[in-house]
Amino acid sequence: MLQGNAIVAQSGGPTAVINSSVAGVVETWLANPDAPGNIYGGISGIKGILEGRIIDLAEQKRSVIEGLRYTPGAGIFSCRHKVTAAEQERLVETFRKLNIRYFFYNGGNDSMDTANKTWQAALAADWEMRVIGIPKTVDNDLAFTDHCPGFGSAAKYIATTVRETGIDLESVSTKNKVTILEAMGRNAGWLTAAAALSKRYEDEAPHLIYLPETPFVKEKFLADVERVYRKLGYCYVVVSEGITDENGEYCFATGGKDAFGHAQLSGVGVALKDLVESELSIKARCNTPGTAQRSAAHWASKTDADEAYLAGRTAVEYALAGKSGLMVTFERIADEPYQIRMGQTPLSKVANVEKKIPLTWINEEHNYVTEDFIRYARPLITGEVHMPMKGGLPEYVRIDLNRGRL
């Protein structure tokens, strides 16, 4: 077995269960008597490692590591940072200096690209390493895995919110008869589509779902809303922040770009609300849960939280078995009863590929998803996670980022 220390870091937008993966890594490493070194945490992802902000996670209280299984946010902090070639070399130098031979990177597409490049840089510098990616994203857009930890909890939250606000909408008879919920998902509509899990009856929310996978046509949207409204007296629309027009341009984009050059989106829901009010003269409301979608750990899916932990545990097992340059994946064996097995895919394959909803899972009218999607998503939102409560609120833990500093 390759002797040396390990480091785990988190990257990109947090999820309700991203910390559960870190707990899986740390507890699995510490529980293994053959683990060949210390288990470190890089604060703020790759950026913190570059800056030497590293802690020994064995120094944290055991209860804090355990508490990561139900605590949202990125417990050891996260970043969005595109690593340059020069930084990749410095990163390998840091690993060499600290005798780090195992690197676990918990993130989405961009992070898998970073992990892959870091591995390549280590190979080029003749520093043998085991680099394993742990998938994480509420967007569920990583390829070569059945689904991503983080998605199930966000999907459960969105579906519950749509059910609750849908009941609210239908039960007030006199005003604001269109509700629009704007969901996250830059180029893939998985989380937006999850709203469909909410619907039990034909007249229940949601009535219309607009995804980034198919072009958004304003006139069609207005006709759809009017039709539902005329029939039921109300209409609930769920829309992705990332819908695009027929030329593939983001609708209502605000113009900014993030560190990876992705367009900054906001305001799609409010823009559609204004459109309904001005074009159809129907009062509308817009709910924009925003970052609550990715952090609502109080309503996390137990299936998701357990799988996130399993992904962390599997990453350590793969690395200690000598594997490298891989991302942990989930392979579905059956929908019902739901059954999965762990798999793997080369980081080089998964990096920067976006998995979108298959077009055959979207209806012909491009305003709802099919039963295939429901069958796929349903098992991912089951079960609840229980956490200690104090004063009526979840008592989440906090990693002490000054404890065990290297």
Place this chain on the structure above:
Amino acid sequence: MLQGNAIVAQSGGPTAVINSSVAGVVETWLANPDAPGNIYGGISGIKGILEGRIIDLAEQKRSVIEGLRYTPGAGIFSCRHKVTAAEQERLVETFRKLNIRYFFYNGGNDSMDTANKTWQAALAADWEMRVIGIPKTVDNDLAFTDHCPGFGSAAKYIATTVRETGIDLESVSTKNKVTILEAMGRNAGWLTAAAALSKRYEDEAPHLIYLPETPFVKEKFLADVERVYRKLGYCYVVVSEGITDENGEYCFATGGKDAFGHAQLSGVGVALKDLVESELSIKARCNTPGTAQRSAAHWASKTDADEAYLAGRTAVEYALAGKSGLMVTFERIADEPYQIRMGQTPLSKVANVEKKIPLTWINEEHNYVTEDFIRYARPLITGEVHMPMKGGLPEYVRIDLNRGRL
């Protein structure tokens, strides 16, 4: 005892626990062997009663009435409708025709005004009635009661959401370092202030809270945000949808009015996000939970749900004891351990009065609340309500509005 039937109806915006009050009314009425008639439900509040849309609630399945204790929305539907003098007379005619002597109206300020006027109209028409108001509002702005059912659950949801999205904010180091959450509350900031329940540590969210009770000054807001941001590297702001400028005008109002002539508000959060980005050049996000604040029954406060039920039960007890023209109130005996007793206040007093946060509970800088507020609000968010789950989602009930139609 006055012989005749009873009717219960719901009014205004729903809450997570408004149905719990209806369950309290119906179950208490049906369990009382001396109850002098049937217990009806008016569909869509006063509007449905005027239109003759009335059902016998004893015809519903018992499990459905029980399920109202955990189901959001207005189970027998609600309305916002200002009753005219002519309509008041027609209402009394309807009551006379159906031998309705007991009227329970579950709503906020406007609804208590409606209940009062209806009672006056019945007195004038020589139709003896017992009219009891049951308080309900997430805004917590009804006077002469310590607090209102609905507020505790919304407060728990807001505080939890701020804790979770606050952890999210602080844990991503590289972008969107200001989060703004827009909370409900037209003229009273109770729900916005409830965000403060979330804070455990000095550096934790929320950092700034802006309420409608004190004038909002843009320059002061920007200076506040910049100061927190310079100190911590991030800043979490909670703002009421109803903030006003120094002339008492709503900031960023969109211009519309509701049925009672109240200004329609929206977009305060987004407007502040834009302000932070343009004036301070700091990337910001805005979370607008919207109607989720008043319908998130999955995370209701048990204290609140139980008190809502108690308010319904007490309304029936008052009416059967011969009382009328009153609203049920809560009187606080102690904060810790929390203890209340039921009280009453004349509908004529409570109607159209808005209870705001005392200015002594707001800090001198007008950007946070004091410990007095925390002490007041803390007991109202305790405990969780458990509900049947199916497929990972809360299995809420639906009253069959076609069953038992009169």
